[in-house]
Amino acid sequence: MTMINEDQWISTDARTKKLVIRFWVKGFPKQFFISTGLKDGKRNREIVRSKRDAIATDIALERFDSTLISYNFSPAGRDNKVQVIEEAKPKYQYNILDLWHKFTDFQETQLEQTTILGRYVYIKKYCNRLPTLSLDEASGIRDWLVKNAGNFTARLILDYFSNCCRWAVDSRLIYDNPFENLTLKKRRTKVTNESDYRAFTLEQRDVIIESFENHDLYSHYTALVKFLFWTGCRPGEAFALSWDDISTDCCKISIDKSCNKYKILKSTKNNRKRIFPTVQGSKLQRLLLSLRAENNSSLIFQSKSGLPMTSDLFKPAWTGYSTKQNGTTYRYMGVVHELATQGLLPYLKPYATRHTFATWAISNKVSPDKVALWIGDSVETVLRFYCHPNVVEADCPDF
Numbered sequence: 299m300t301m302i303n304e305d306q307w308i309s310t311d312a313r314t315k316k317l318v319i320r321f322w323v324k325g326f327p328k329q330f331f332i333s334t335g336l337k338d339g340k341r342n343r344e345i346v347r348s349k350r351d352a353i354a355t356d357i358a359l360e361r362f363d364s365t366l367i368s369y370n371f372s373p374a375g376r377d378n379k380v381q382v383i384e385e386a387k388p389k390y391q392y393n394i395l396d397l398w399h400k401f402t403d404f405q406e407t408q409l410e411q412t413t414i415l416g417r418y419v420y421i422k423k424y425c426n427r428l429p430t431l432s433l434d435e436a437s438g439i440r441d442w443l444v445k446n447a448g449n450f451t452a453r454l455i456l457d458y459f460s461n462c463c464r465w466a467v468d469s470r471l472i473y474d475n476p477f478e479n480l481t482l483k484k485r486r487t488k489v490t491n492e493s494d495y496r497a498f499t500l501e502q503r504d505v506i507i508e509s510f511e512n513h514d515l516y517s518h519y520t521a522l523v524k525f526l527f528w529t530g531c532r533p534g535e536a537f538a539l540s541w542d543d544i545s546t547d548c549c550k551i552s553i554d555k556s557c558n559k560y561k562i563l564k565s566t567k568n569n570r571k572r573i574f575p576t577v578q579g580s581k582l583q584r585l586l587l588s589l590r591a592e593n594n595s596s597l598i599f600q601s602k603s604g605l606p607m608t609s610d611l612f613k614p615a616w617t618g619y620s621t622k623q624n625g626t627t628y629r630y631m632g633v634v635h636e637l638a639t640q641g642l643l644p645y646l647k648p649y650a651t652r653h654t655f656a657t658w659a660i661s662n663k664v665s666p667d668k669v670a671l672w673i674g675d676s677v678e679t680v681l682r683f684y685c686h687p688n689v690v691e692a693d694c695p696d697f
Contacts, residue, residue: 307350310338317346323357326364334371345371390472393431394439394459397471398422401462421458424451433463436476444482453482495683497653502643503527509633516615516633518602521589525599526648528582529574530655530673532556532567533648537607539598541590548586549576553674557608570674609648616648656680
């Protein structure tokens with residue numbers, strides 16, 4: 299048996315001034331506490347040490363009496379009943395950040411790396427702002443989030459915390475989910491904002507392309523803008539394209555991956571692989587042939603400085619950017635933002651190139667199922683989101 303220090307486990311109770319024994323035993327989820335009823339003194343400490351050593355021997359020989367009845371003290375002149383108290387550990391062994399680390403490690407085997415680097419890392423960083431990480435203070439965490447994070451972020455984080463704790467319960471790390479009934483309801487919006495589903499007219503599309511062509515700073519991105527308008531592919535899919543995805547005659551484009559802002563390749567949004575076809579002599583084929591002749595990189599589209607394209611690198615060209623110097627903020631407009639400011643067209647995000655392609659393909663008698671095949675979506679999605687009568691000028695037939 300390992301020797302223990304002279305007064306290890308032994309201390310004086312601050313309230314009663316009597317000697318007590320406190321100790322842990324492997325395999326038991328609580329600390330054991332024995333009140334000796336003896337005042338602190340040389341002789342009494344020897345008695346308590348003797349009892350302590352007997353307990354240590356029983357633990358070593360695996361005959362420990364967890365009821366503590368065998369280790370009762372009966373000082374002379376006292377009732378044989380001796381107070382024996384067992385102190386439980388805190389309810390939760392882990393805090394929310396501990397569990398979030400474990401949950402993230404588990405989810406890394408289930409989810410795309412982009413999801414982990416995006417949302418999971420974001421929530422981990424948010425944990426550093428919380429006033430407490432204790433699961434016992436779950437309601438306090440909720441109240442702080444509601445007050446400081448806004449409804450959407452608070453609802454998002456609480457939902458993830460609840461999912462994390464539900465997983466922890468299933469993994470037997472904790473006994474219950476303190477966030478189970480603390481999630482927030484989504485606020486109802488009176489008016490649905492459909493601006494993200496609008497498309498440009500063909501005239502507006504051509505104005506945008508021409509403006510990129512003639513722009514002193516952003517003309518480099520003209521080919522990318524044309525490609526997005528002429529194929530309807532998602533921006534991330536265009537960023538991921540390499541020359542291995544293009545047929546020798548540049549008439550077939552294989553789209554099976556996407557690139558996010560972290561420059562990480564992943565599958566397309568709905569995991570659909572597709573071939574986008576074009577014909578000999580089309581403007582899309584001519585664009586790709588010219589790019590192939592000029593491009594020495596494996597990627598088709600790169601930033602002006604030669605970096606792999608991402609949404610963050612493309613945003614200044616389309617929308618603009620701002621910078622702060624000596625306390626003053628300077629704002630610079632991108633091509634489309636500037637055109638919108640001039641009243642030539644509405645400002646829409648780059649994803650509107652996809653809406654524009656699908657809308658005008660359908661208005662030119664291309665069937666919805668064929669459009670869905672080209673852009674990698676379902677027919678239902680095409681009919682719901684990519685048909686925009688507001689941009690198609692047509693008279694109602696007399697029927």
